Amino acid sequence: MKEELLSIIEKNSRIDFSELAVLLGVTEEAVLEEISRLEKEGIICGYHTLINWEKTSIEKVTALIEVKVTPQRGRGFDNMAERIYNYPEVKAVYLISGGYDLLVILEEKTLKEIANFVSDKLSTLDSVLSTATHFILKKYKDHGTILNREVKDEREVITP
Amino acid sequence: MRNFLSQKVIDIKPSGIRKFFDIVSEMKDAISLGVGEPDFDTPWHIRDEGIYAFERGKTFYTSNAGLKELRSEISNYLKREQELQYNPDDEILVTVGGSEAIDIGLRAVINPGDEVIIPQPSYVSYEPCAVLADAKPVIINLKSENEFRLTPEELLNAITNKTKVLILPYPNNPTGAIMEKEDLEKIAKIVVEKDILVMSDEIYSALTYKGKHISIASLPGMKERTILINGFSKAYAMTGWRLGYACAPKDIIKQMTKIHQFAIMCAPTTSQYAAVEALKNGDDDVKMMCQAYNQRRRYLLNEFRQMGLDCFEPYGAFYVFPCIKEFGMTSEEFATRFLKEEKVAVVPGTAFGSCGEGFIRISYAYSLDNLKLAIGRLKNFVNRLRKNV
Numbered sequence: 346m347k348e349e350l351l352s353i354i355e356k357n358s359r360i361d362f363s364e365l366a367v368l369l370g371v372t373e374e375a376v377l378e379e380i381s382r383l384e385k386e387g388i389i390c391g392y393h394t395l396i397n398w399e400k401t402s403i404e405k406v407t408a409l410i411e412v413k414v415t416p417q418r419g420r421g422f423d424n425m426a427e428r429i430y431n432y433p434e435v436k437a438v439y440l441i442s443g444g445y446d447l448l449v450i451l452e453e454k455t456l457k458e459i460a461n462f463v464s465d466k467l468s469t470l471d472s473v474l475s476t477a478t479h480f481i482l483k484k485y486k487d488h489g490t491i492l493n494r495e496v497k498d499e500r501e502v503i504t505p
Numbered sequence: 506m507r508n509f510l511s512q513k514v515i516d517i518k519p520s521g522i523r524k525f526f527d528i529v530s531e532m533k534d535a536i537s538l539g540v541g542e543p544d545f546d547t548p549w550h551i552r553d554e555g556i557y558a559f560e561r562g563k564t565f566y567t568s569n570a571g572l573k574e575l576r577s578e579i580s581n582y583l584k585r586e587q588e589l590q591y592n593p594d595d596e597i598l599v600t601v602g603g604s605e606a607i608d609i610g611l612r613a614v615i616n617p618g619d620e621v622i623i624p625q626p627s628y629v630s631y632e633p634c635a636v637l638a639d640a641k642p643v644i645i646n647l648k649s650e651n652e653f654r655l656t657p658e659e660l661l662n663a664i665t666n667k668t669k670v671l672i673l674p675y676p677n678n679p680t681g682a683i684m685e686k687e688d689l690e691k692i693a694k695i696v697v698e699k700d701i702l703v704m705s706d707e708i709y710s711a712l713t714y715k716g717k718h719i720s721i722a723s724l725p726g727m728k729e730r731t732i733l734i735n736g737f738s739k740a741y742a743m744t745g746w747r748l749g750y751a752c753a754p755k756d757i758i759k760q761m762t763k764i765h766q767f768a769i770m771c772a773p774t775t776s777q778y779a780a781v782e783a784l785k786n787g788d789d790d791v792k793m794m795c796q797a798y799n800q801r802r803r804y805l806l807n808e809f810r811q812m813g814l815d816c817f818e819p820y821g822a823f824y825v826f827p828c829i830k831e832f833g834m835t836s837e838e839f840a841t842r843f844l845k846e847e848k849v850a851v852v853p854g855t856a857f858g859s860c861g862e863g864f865i866r867i868s869y870a871y872s873l874d875n876l877k878l879a880i881g882r883l884k885n886f887v888n889r890l891r892k893n894v
Contacts, residue, residue, distance in 0.1 A: 505856070
């Protein structure tokens with residue numbers, strides 16, 4: 346049940362327990378129990394909403410920043426990652442294989458704020474060797490969801 | 506001027522769903538639950554492989570039997586999914602959908618007057634195909650109390666000394682019924698004793714919700730007397746690609762290939778390349794779609810239970826087949842009124858044989874949101890009917 350439950354609520358976190366129980370073919374109590382266990386174990390980390398901010402009048406700029414750092418003895422990259430992810434404007438931090446080490450996703454109101462963050466906060470950290478900042482121009486698909494797509498049923502209305 | 510038309514064709518009744526199709530098409534805001542094909546798009550990696558086939562200029566005929574590579578993948582698939590052993594060289598034929606396989610399979614084995622046993626309710630094309638092949642269709646009226654499974658008694662009653670073929674349509678469209686191993690063993694025993702050929706239409710084999718589908722061809726003594734039909738439409742959401750296949754003993758495949766060669770030449774080349782990708786890397790897609798169908802199936806059955814609408818639990822395909830006898834209407838009346846009053850299209854059970862009277866087919870090849878909307882309307886309709894009675 347675990348995998349199926351997770352894949353349902355990953356797409357729809359608003360679904361209620363009784364409906365989940367029906368879809369999974371189990372009791373409501375079993376669903377409740379499983380979800381609270383998954384929350385406790387930190388497998389379910391939150392229930393977020395996917396928002397297409399481009400459609401609002403609210404200004405937001407998102408940047409992907411490639412960061413090269415010197416790993417620290419005994420602590421690897423974790424310490425550096427922590428120093429970066431503690432900034433609330435940082436939306437995500439990933440350790441990356443290949444040409445650079447950390448990928449930082451940063452969200453701000455203006456381009457200038459991003460520039461300031463990179464020059465004042467990020468680049469000045471001791472272990473940071475270099476950064477490369479990429480601005481997102483348009484989001485086509487996010488969290489597995491294609492944005493701005495109209496779904497139309499192309500099928501013939503009745504077929505045998 | 507002379508009447509140029511063939512009497513044999515004139516005598517074939519047009520499909521019972523045509524009338525509904527015309528009414529629904531004219532309604533703007535109608536919801537349809539009448540579709541017999543998946544709502545999913547063909548998985549992108551499969552479509553991409555089709556595009557790639559075009560780019561590489563794979564735009565010519567393939568061999569009559571189909572791409573060697575595809576036949577090998579079909580053979581691998583049947584081995585890994587159903588423990589069946591078919592030789593890709595002479596026991597597998599790639600066809601234009603499962604429908605072509607039904608047609609040419611019957612034509613390859615029927616002599617005029619041979620009897621073909623067709624359990625109903627079932628897919629609409631068995632009976633006309635049998636008639637076109639000059640066979641005499643013998644209908645078995647399946648019963649809801651047996652969950653629309655074929656019982657040994659029903660089969661024995663239908664067999665005569667002219668019986669040549671039994672069509673075995675499971676998992677079943679329109680009922681959603683399946684045949685489990687014990688059911689199949691009883692049928693196989695009779696079929697061997699009476700020396701009958703089975704045409705097993707397993708197009709929905711990937712969509713079962715109570716253990717894995719078992720093919721009758723996998724039972725002892727059955728492979729040599731089975732034409733197994735399957736395809737890509739339902740499992741991989743590839744209806745428009747028109748691709749299916751038949752597996753059978755090589756003497757039967759040889760004759761089927763002859764008809765296929767002269768009537769069709771070969772199945773669409775692009776589709777064949779895409780299908781290779783489907784079989785190689787499509788297992789996860791099938792699993793994902795199957796899981797989604799199962800959730801919808803559970804949703805519908807739960808709603809029917811709460812409405813008090815009589816429906817046996819189907820374990821295959823993507824249909825439920827609730828009973829509407831309590832309303833004192835024919836299936837067609839029910840479906841027509843439901844469409845006119847609530848703007849929801851369902852298919853009357855009688856479209857799949859006269860014993861479908863008293864039932865309607867509801868397809869769950871629709872998103873849950875769609876189904877919820879339609880079920881809301883069904884509740885209104887049922888409540889209204891019950892108040893008036």
